[in-house]
Amino acid sequence: MTPILVDPAAWRRWDSYFAEVDRLLSRAGADAAELRSDLAAHVADSMAAAPGGSELDRLDAALSRLGRPIDYLRPLLADELIERGTRTYSPIMIGRGLFHAIMAGSRRTVIALAFGIGYLLLAIFAAMAALKPLWGEHVGLFRHADGTIGAGIVATVPNARELLGWWSIPITLVLVALLYVAMTRGLRGLRH
Template structure:
């Protein structure tokens, strides 16, 4: 829906603006054609509504009203990626959506960091389950001689008694699965409230 510009400077400005839009959309694996088409239509409508001036001035006004692509695309891409990730249970898509949400603003950053920490805890449980057979004397739940208890991947386990043994593998996997489902459903619930 690119307008036929008579001013080459306006054409260059249009191309530069939408090449940045394309770059941001391509990194996010978003539906580039649909989102770009919507943005182009919005800019063309805004140019048509502007009064006076040549097409370069009207384009500058329309683009300044819209703002920098990174400022308004981050929240949109975060929402789209989190939506897609919660439908497909894809951890990579969810992580990318959370990273965009963190960069998008304060409320989104708090929510993104909270869920990011939850997914980090999930990765720790999964790591425990995978490392137990390889590094069993340092993975599990330990009671130290002084009475303290430590859990996870522990560097200093000398003299400590391992409480769960091989049961730490299924327990860690069960906790990881439950946490993954809970976090993903939580993200879906937050998305539906908006």
């Protein structure tokens, strides 16, 4: 519900505020129109309940009580993107959702950072598997002459023996896929 505003400055303020709301909600999915309508009705009710003053003053007071759209919509947006990402296993949606969760602050930040680091490590492991054919003497699981073991991307060491050979590629990719599914299900479980 949009209030009937007579003051052009109030209209510009309304349009500016709800343009930002619309921009943020464009990523939110199915509930965006209902949420926008609820916000507009809340602002209109708040304006109507405010004591006298110009339309612009009452609108400014209502919008300032509500706050900046990014502050209250970011947690909702994070939840929606993570929900869609964990349902479809889309790394892009999950990444966007985790970004908004980190920016939302509080307990969400710690959880989002932990999952973000986990997904980043999985991407690094997948990249190492892709590098094996190109840089085989440096990528893999190596046992050095002194008995120590090095894994991942390592410097060339004389007398080091590659333990897995080309098997490191499918083993790494299977582990990455399994861990990706497990982490995504864990992230989905945190949401419910």
